[in-house]
Amino acid sequence: MASRAKATIFDIAREAGVSKSTVSLVLQGSGLIRPETAVKVRKAIEDVGYVYNRGAANLRKAHSNVIGMVINDLTNPFFAELAVGMERVFQSAGIVPFIANTAENPVRQEEVLKSLMEQGVAGLIVSPARGTTPGAFRRLEIAGVPIAFAMRRLPESRIPVIAPDNHRGGYLATAHLIGKGHRRLVFFGGSSDLVVYHERLGGFREACETLGIDTRDMLVIEGETSRRGGIACLETALAMAEPPTAALCFNDAVAFGAMLALRKRGLEPGPDFAVVGFDDVVEAEHYMPALTSVAVDSAGLGERAAHVMIKMIQSRTTRAEDHIGAVNLVVRESCGPDRRTRNRSSGGAA
Amino acid sequence: MASRAKATIFDIAREAGVSKSTVSLVLQGSGLIRPETAVKVRKAIEDVGYVYNRGAANLRKAHSNVIGMVINDLTNPFFAELAVGMERVFQSAGIVPFIANTAENPVRQEEVLKSLMEQGVAGLIVSPARGTTPGAFRRLEIAGVPIAFAMRRLPESRIPVIAPDNHRGGYLATAHLIGKGHRRLVFFGGSSDLVVYHERLGGFREACETLGIDTRDMLVIEGETSRRGGIACLETALAMAEPPTAALCFNDAVAFGAMLALRKRGLEPGPDFAVVGFDDVVEAEHYMPALTSVAVDSAGLGERAAHVMIKMIQSRTTRAEDHIGAVNLVVRESCGPDRRTRNRSSGGAA
DNA sequence: CCTAGTAAATGGAACGTTCCAATAAATCAA
DNA sequence: TTGATTTATTGGAACGTTCCATTTACTAGG
Structure with missing residues (x-):
């Protein structure tokens, strides 16, 4: 009507x-x-x-005021937080942020990027989907649109990155476990197609080596980055001849899975087997037992990424420095008391 | 360069x-x-x-191919699922969906809607922010843009709604509790500025009345729709002279909070106090104990909403029928065994 | 009273498309 | 051969803005 x-x-x-x-x-x-x-x-x-009619206006104006945020998995609160953080600063800068989800699918990502380009975005912040090919952003780069990666990076790209210090996070968490007296450790979950995996695992390895853990006591079990993956990892670990006594998990979901599996076997996460997560999602605090985890402040990283992007747009450049966000270990209950005191009461975890 | x-x-x-x-x-x-x-x-x-350059094209073409999805809280996986469901069908229909988050803030919502309009969207699906004023969509309606509400509705609006059957969900859950032998029930969390609240509470009330619960045994405790709110509700309930033995919670977050608070008091959710949630988020299944909850299939509702919108756009109308999605009660462990058998072992919940 | 100078408002061209009407080239019926 | 029909291509106007160069109306200085 x-x-x-x-x-x-x-x-x-x-x-x-x-x-x-x-x-x-x-x-x-x-x-x-x-x-x-x-x-x-x-x-x-x-x-x-x-x-x-902004479309008509943009026809004459050089730059539009919309920027696109391309997120690999909005269903994951961790990435949703990232998006929300970015949104906050864009909004207050008078920029309209549009969010698009790629559902961890590179093909979809391609479509989404194309749409955003056609819409004439002034810039793009991307948390790339798993399995993104190296050339996926070439067309955008030659078009001269400012792009930044948030949270994740691509192996050999020159695009600026805003991400947490995964290596240090891995180190801190591992050092914590070793400090508790654990001597046989395992890294749970994740797979090598993700740069983040290598970073976190790298921190784990460095801590083990630096703090005198024997190489044979430094285990790695790859797996899905989900609860289910965590369950599977734990099963595998406990089935070993000499099972580890502590795990650093690729992310909190894996950690929750591992704790679930422990409970199912009648073992208590913490006293019987120490678990550390990564990301520190809200749930971590409310879990039973509360999960010790590496906090990466995704909302803060989102804000940082947005600031970087705004600067890129204003200075009409397509380059910017990487920003590596500080991480910190939030110690809760999932690692139990120090292992020395435990030795009196009972043996290994199997 | x-x-x-x-x-x-x-x-x-x-x-x-x-x-x-x-x-x-x-x-x-x-x-x-x-x-x-x-x-x-x-x-x-x-x-x-x-x-x-889609902007230039839209100048001549009557309709654009982008539609806007305005979500009240992307951080909540429940609503994120809704968005993802919509996205799925839009994508396969060659429509580009842009997501915008309002963070439950009506002012922000206004800005977002304005931007989307200026961008020339072909349609709008909105899960309105809490506290949205009735007139908030008048301007869009007179502009003739197709709008639909998803998940939430506004009190006296004529805009089509795609939402779950909250009333029936409330009824089913309550009937379940009564079937377990509970006779003094409480509704936890939510507040009356939300239409959803009235719907769910209405189902609770109807079940109580129909199934012979005395009006004085039908309690209602309002509160935040979060874990913290759930904790507070439980404290209030157990402080009563004659505490209830079972709670229907406004949503799963409230239920988690309630269970947490029970544990803190040394009570076991299920045997000592029955808890039912609403929404059936993924966590519900993995909680300890696993949470009995009313599943509303938000992704499915999202898909439905997208289909409705596509039809509206194609038929160039701004009207459509409401769609009320089926709900079903997923029974897990948080309500414990039947109350009759329990009576032998111990008394009330306080 | 004239000239500058300032403030306020305006017309026209341009932006990158789409679509219509028109043209050009090729094919066909007679 | 001619005219009609089909097929492939084209120029021009329009879409709703912005921005530049002008115009118009005042004010002030001499």
């Missing part, structure tokens, strides 16, 4: 008895027009039910 | 030795042009690094 031909600045101009140029000036808040005129125009804008 | 003036169809035309109109036709996949010509043009498109 109500949809008569959309009102344009010409309609406003007629209604207010001025020229289209004047209306345009008012729309842009120019100080050149007489206040009374502005008021008159603004009233006309209301009256005709005008809605600004 | 690479950012020389953006290539247009004129550049392609020159490169391919045809007219701009021919290029346009190729771009639209028209069958009118000779295949060889099309090939030639497509090659030129590649060569000049062309990116389609």
